[in-house]
């Protein structure tokens with residue numbers, strides 16, 4: 001199966017559309033790793049667009065849960081909190097119901113586990129280091145696990161013959177990377193709608209589960225259009241500015 005992998009869209013419809021256009025014809029099913037909403041100006045539109053994608057599997061992220069008050073926002077920074085309160089007021093009943101329906105984890109084809117943050121603590125845990133990644137390899141059974149949450153594309157590799165070691169790397173963008181069957185992998189496709197690796201372009205991935213090949217991809221989108229909409233609805237200036245730089 002050829003999958004499109006999208007994560008952390010964060011109500012950025014322009015970025016989502018750019019990704020869908022770039023990936024057109026290259027996938028049969030879609031994996032969405034959560035945080036459809038939060039930060040950006042188009043929560044309902046993004047939910048509708050994602051829901052309408054064929055053969056979709058989607059898990060919940062912390063911002064999705066915060067937007068429907070399934071978790072509190074005390075731990076969010078002031079900007080994230082303000083954006084969440086705006087999102088809560090803006091979501092339609094149908095959008096809220098959809099976010100409520102999202103599971104925390106999904107396993108597909110006995111090959112792929114998907115979760116927002118980590119397989120160990122799906123909603124909250126960030127996998128930012130090889131140490132955390134190493135611990136998480138014990139928390140899923142499949143060869144591959146796909147996570148988002150950090151907004152930074154990365155691949156972690158692990159093999160049973162070296163159980164105390166885990167490698168982290170970023171393969172060259174827009175190039176197929178072969179997933180060696182001797183290893184298990186945790187793959188983060190980066191963020192569609194709010195990249196944080198210093199590159200403002202939308203980030204996503206393609207995965208061919210038959211061939212065992214993943215491709216981390218970047219695509220430019222009209223950032224100013226998203227920013228203008230954020231300004232119009234009164235979202236925090238810092239959240240608007242960061243999209244220009246990808247931080």
Ligand SMILES: [Fe+2]
Nearest residue numbers: 008035063149
């Ligand atoms: Fe996120």
